[in-house]
Amino acid sequence: MADNSNHGSATVHEPAVDNNNNKWKMPLLVFFNDARNVFKMDSIGKELLGIAFPAALAVAADPIASLIDTAFIGHLGPVELAAAGVSITLFNQASRITIFPLVSITTSFVAEEETLKNITANKVAQDDDQSNEDIEKGFPKKNLASLANSSSSADVDVKDSFKKSSDDMSENNADTDSSLKIDNHLTHDTKTNASSTDKSSTKSNKKKRKQIASASTALIFGTILGLIQAALLIFAAKPLLLLMGAKPGYPMLILARKYLKLRALGSPAVLLALSMQGIFRGFKDTKTPLYVIVLGYSLNVALDPLLIFHFKLGLTGAAIAHVVSQYLMALALFLILLRRVDLKPPSIKDLQIFRFLKNGGLLMLRVIAVTFCVTFAASLATRLGPISMAAFQTCQQVWITSSLIADGLAVSIQAVLACSFAEKDYVKIKAAAARVLQMTFVMGVGLALVVGIGLYFGAGVFSKTASVLQLVRIGLPFVAATQPINALAFVFDGVNYGASDFTYAATSLVLVSIVSVGIEYAMYKMKGFVGIWMALSIYMALRMLAGIWRMGTGTGPWRFLRQ
Structure with a gap:
C-alpha cells in the first residue's frame, strides 16, 4: 500500500496497483487476515469493542424494559x-x-x-502552521532588510542635513542604533500578535x-x-x-x-x-x-x-x-x-434530502422483505395448530434475542468503516473488517453452546405442556447451530452499511427473501414444523453468503482487495 497525504494530516493509504502482475489476489482470504490476533487488544480491537459493548447494552435495554413493563401489565x-x-x-x-x-x-x-x-x-491547520512558521522565520528577516535599507537612506539624509555639525558621526551612530531598536520592537510585536492570534483562534475553534x-x-x-x-x-x-x-x-x-x-x-x-x-x-x-x-x-x-x-x-x-x-x-x-x-x-x-430518501427507501424495502420472510414462517407455524405455534414462538424468541449481541458489533464496524472509507485508509478497512468478522464467528460459536444448553434445560420456563416442550427440543438444534451464521449475517449488514453499499444490501436481501419464502412453503409442505426451521436456517445462511460474496469476490467498494 502506498501512502498518500493529499487529504491533510490524516494518513491515507491508497491501494498499490501492480501493472506487471494484475492477477486475481483471492480477496476471500481477507477473512483469515491475522486470525491469530482475534483476541488481541490492540488499537483496532479496543476501538471495535469500545463502540460495540455500550451499543449492545443500549439495544438490549428496550426489550428488557418491555419485559418488565409486560410483567406489571400482566x-x-x-x-x-x-x-x-x-x-x-x-x-x-x-x-x-x-x-x-x-x-x-x-x-x-x-x-x-x-x-x-x-x-x-x-489540512487548514497544517497550512496555518506552515504560514506562521514562514512568518516567524522569513518575514522578520525581510523586514530587517527593508528597514535596514530605509535606515541607510535615513543615514544619508541625516549626514546631508548635519554636514556642518562637528558631531556628525556620533549623530549618525545614534540614529542607526535607534533604527535597530525600532526594528527589534516591530519584530517582537509581529511575533506577539501572531502568538495571540493563534491562541484566540485555538480557543474559538x-x-x-x-x-x-x-x-x-x-x-x-x-x-x-x-x-x-x-x-x-x-x-x-x-x-x-x-x-x-x-x-x-x-x-x-x-x-x-x-x-x-x-x-x-x-x-x-x-x-x-x-x-x-x-x-x-x-x-x-x-x-x-x-x-x-x-x-x-x-x-x-x-x-x-x-x-x-x-x-x-x-x-x-x-x-x-x-x-x-x-x-x-x-x-x-x-x-x-x-x-x-x-x-x-x-x-x-x-x-442531503435526496441522498437520505434514496438510501432510506432502499433500506426500507430491505426491512419489509425481512419482516415478510420471518412473519410468513410464523404464519405457517400457526397453520399447524396452537401447540406448534407455541413451540415456534419460544424458539423464535430465543433465536432473535441472542442476535442482540451481534448488533453491537454491527454498529461498531459500521462506524469504523464509514470513517475509514472517507479517509481511504484501505489498510485499516481490511484489518477492521477481518477482525470484527473473526470476533463475530467466535462469539457465534459461544452463543451456540449457551443457547443449546440453556434452551435444553430451561425450556420449562416458557411452557409446562409436554407436547410443546417436545417440539421445542426438536427445533433446538436449528436454533443453536445457526447462531454463528446469524451473528455473521447481522454483522455483514454493518459491514455493508459502513461501506455505504446500501443498494447491494437491499437488493441482495430482497432476492434472498423471495427465494427463502418459496423454500419455506415447500419445506413446510414436506416436513411441517421441522421444515419451517430448516427453511429459516437456509434463509440465514443465504444472508450470510450474500455478505461473504461481496467481500470475497472483491466487488463494489471492496475492489481494492483485488489490487
Missing part, C-alpha cells in the same frame, strides 16, 4: 395483557419499518461527513460546534416520520388491530385500541431519539445514548407501578409511563447534541 389480567401485547407488536413493527433505515444511513453519513470535515480542518448537515437532515426526517407514524396509528388503530387478529366487539379490541392510541402519541419522541442515537453512533459515541436510555427506561419502570396501581390508571397508566419516558429521553439526547453540533445548516442545499 397483574391487571389476561385481557389487558393480550391487548397490550398486540398493540406493542404493531407499534414496534411500524417503528422498525420507519426508523431502522434512518438510523442505519444516519450512522454512516454522519461518520463519513465528520471524517471529511476533520481532514479539511487538519474549541468552543465552535461542529456543523454536520447529515445530523440536521436526520432530525428533520425523524420528526416527519414520527408525526406520520403517530397519525397512522391513531386514525387507523382499529383496522390495523383487526388485521393483527383482534376480534370486533371484544373487550380486548377496545383496550388495545385505547392503549395503541396513547402509545402512538410518543411516536415523534421514539423516532427522534432513535435518529439521534444514529448521530451519536456516527461520532463513535455509544456511551452517551446508553446512559440516557438506561435513565429513561429506569424512569419508565419506576412510573409503571405508580400510575398503574397507585393512581389506578391501569393500562392507560402503562402507556403514559412509556410516552413520558420517551419524550424525556429525546429531550436529553437533543440537549446533549446541541452542545456538540450546530444543527442549523448553512443553507437548504446543504441538507
